[in-house]
Amino acid sequence: MRACLPPPARLVTQSNPPASTPLTYxxxxxxxxxxxxxxxxIKPLVKRSFRPEVMGGLGGFGALFDLSNKYAEPVLVSGTDGVGTKLKLAQQLGRHDTIGIDLVGMCVNDVLVQGAEPLFFLDYFATGKLDVDTAVAVVGGIARGCELCGCALIGGETAEMPDMYAPGDYDLAGFTVGAVEKADLLDGSAVGEGDVLIGLASSGAHSNGYSLIRRIYDRAGRPGTLDLGGVSLEDALMAPTTLYVRPVLELLRGHGAGHGKPIHAMAHITGGGLTENIIRVIPEGLGLDIDARAWPLPPLFxxxxxxxxxxxxxxxxxxNCGIGFVLIAxxxxxxxxxxxLDAAGIGHWQIGEVVPAGTGQRVRIG
Structure with missing residues (x-):
């Protein structure tokens, strides 16, 4: 775990030391x-995220996870993602401790959509010159995100690649694997006309739309201390992605999902916002009627x-405009x-319903 990649090959130029000069990595x-x-x-931080199914410790060439005693007929659900240009804002503001939570959230919330419990996570951290404190803060956030959703951080890679990144820059990617019993897999086929959309509150912009956000922030003169209902603009912009895993898995256990059960499908509101994500789990011939007045638009938006x-x-x-995850019920x-949801303290609203697709746009928001 966390080996360093070699630097990219470079042409020898006149400015390079003569061949007789000893060089080191x-x-x-x-x-x-x-x-x-x-x-x-990071070892103690990572270890806190381990589950009983994790075999061995850190440092091996491959990470091991024993699935044999937990599922009768498991279906593995995998997902990978990054955090987009929210990374640029994190680097600009020097806030590295929660961007790892965003990375975990982008991946685990995706596999959760199909009813899967995220089992383990791997990360990739790449930079031009490794700053130990920054790397520990970032990976510590990843470990914390995994711990919060019961997902083991069992592997990763730290790549130091000179000349690939500007000073202070780094990049992140993550990969998760979840599992769900085959009989409980959610594929949207149970969705029908009249089903209700229950929107779960987001913590902010999560990790989407930050190219536009940064353009607006820069054009406004970066007013970092601007108050947005008791929260500074910078705090609102950097609020980590909500991890929906524990409360939603609890709902699935308590209420059931699929044909003949209350929850028919779910959607994670990521890139594409409300317009393009919920419709991904809605069968052909059906559409969505979303009432934008059903929930308050948060101050950040x-x-x-x-x-x-x-x-x-x-x-x-x-x-996401304040709705980070949607249940179709x-x-x-x-x-x-x-x-x-009230008992779990999760903010939620009935934001619309499933309707016949009709002609024109399948998603109507108004």
């Missing part, structure tokens, strides 16, 4: 000792829309689901 820009220091410092003069249609297609099961 550190001379080429890769500090193995720094990589080892990162590993040692109000500021972005006003400051950027962003049209409503662009808002719905770019951002049978109408007769909605009251019980909402009672359970």
């Amino acid at each position: 550190r001379d080429a820009g890769v500090d193995i000792d720094a990589g080892n220091a990162v590993v040692e410092r 109000r500021w972005l829309q006003t400051e950027g003069a962003v049209a409503d249609s662009e808002m719905w297609r770019t951002f 049978a109408r007769q099961g909605v009251a019980a689901l909402e009672a359970s």
